[in-house]
Amino acid sequence: MASPAAYAAPLREMKWSPAEKAVARRAFDLALGRELEAVVREAKDRAVRIQEPSELWELERWLTERRREIDRKYDYRYSVLPLVLASLLRDGSLTEDDLRGLGQDQLEAVRRAARS
Amino acid sequence: MASPAAYAAPLREMKWSPAEKAVARRAFDLALGRELEAVVREAKDRAVRIQEPSELWELERWLTERRREIDRKYDYRYSVLPLVLASLLRDGSLTEDDLRGLGQDQLEAVRRAARS
Numbered sequence: 001m002a003s004p005a006a007y008a009a010p011l012r013e014m015k016w017s018p019a020e021k022a023v024a025r026r027a028f029d030l031a032l033g034r035e036l037e038a039v040v041r042e043a044k045d046r047a048v049r050i051q052e053p054s055e056l057w058e059l060e061r062w063l064t065e066r067r068r069e070i071d072r073k074y075d076y077r078y079s080v081l082p083l084v085l086a087s088l089l090r091d092g093s094l095t096e097d098d099l100r101g102l103g104q105d106q107l108e109a110v111r112r113a114a115r116s
Numbered sequence: 117m118a119s120p121a122a123y124a125a126p127l128r129e130m131k132w133s134p135a136e137k138a139v140a141r142r143a144f145d146l147a148l149g150r151e152l153e154a155v156v157r158e159a160k161d162r163a164v165r166i167q168e169p170s171e172l173w174e175l176e177r178w179l180t181e182r183r184r185e186i187d188r189k190y191d192y193r194y195s196v197l198p199l200v201l202a203s204l205l206r207d208g209s210l211t212e213d214d215l216r217g218l219g220q221d222q223l224e225a226v227r228r229a230a231r232s
Binding site for chain 2: 036037039040043044046047048050053056057059060063064066067
C-alpha cells in the first residue's frame with residue numbers, strides 16, 4: 001500500500017454527498033460487524049480450549065491485540081476513508097458491490113489504493 | 117488488616133527452615149492453583165455468554181484485572197509471606213490444616229495477621 005500521504009491531498013478535498021456518506025457508512029459498519037463477529041467466535045473457541053492458566057493470559061493478550069488492531073483499522077475520518085475501504089476490499093471484508101452508490105471519484109480512489 | 121509495616125520488622129527477622137519453606141510453598145501453590153482454576157472456569161463461563169462485541173472487551177478488562185490482582189496477592193517474599201498466608205486463610209483459599217508444619221512463631225504471625 002502506498003503511504004497515505006500520497007493520497008492525502010486529493011482525499012482531503014474529496015466531497016461526499018449525504019447519499020455517498022450513507023453508502024460508505026453502511027459498508028464500513030458491515031465490515032466492522034463481520035470482523036467483530038469473527039473475533040467473538042474465535043474468542044469463544046479459544047476460551048473453550050483453555051486448559052492451563054497461562055492460556056488465560058494468552059487470551060487476554062490476544063483480545064488486547066484484536067481491540068487495538070480494530071481501533072487502528074476502522075478509522076471513519078473522510079480524509080482517509082477511501083484508504084480504509086480499500087484495505088477492507090483487499091482483505092475480503094468488503095466487495096465492490098458493498099460500495100455501489102459511491103461517486104466515481106471515490107470509487108477510483110478506493111480502487112487505486114486497493115491496487116497499490 | 118493492619119498495615120504491613122506493623123509486622124515488617126519481626127517478619128523480616130523470622131527464620132525459615134527448609135521444611136517450613138516447603139510447607140509454605142506447598143500452601144501458597146495450592147491456593148494459587150485453586151484461584152487460577154476458578155478464574156479459568158469463570159473465563160470460560162463468561163466467554164460462552166458473550167453475545168455483543170462490547171462484551172469481548174469486558175472479558176479482556178476482567179482478565180487484566182484478575183491477572184493484576186493475582187500478581188499483587190501472591191507475593192512469595194519471606195518478609196511478607198505470613199501476611200500473604202493470612203490473607204489466604206481469611207478469604208478461605210487455605211485452611212489452618214494447609215499450614216501444618218510451619219513453626220510456632222510463623223503460625224502465630226499468620227494468625228495474628230488473619231485476625232487483624
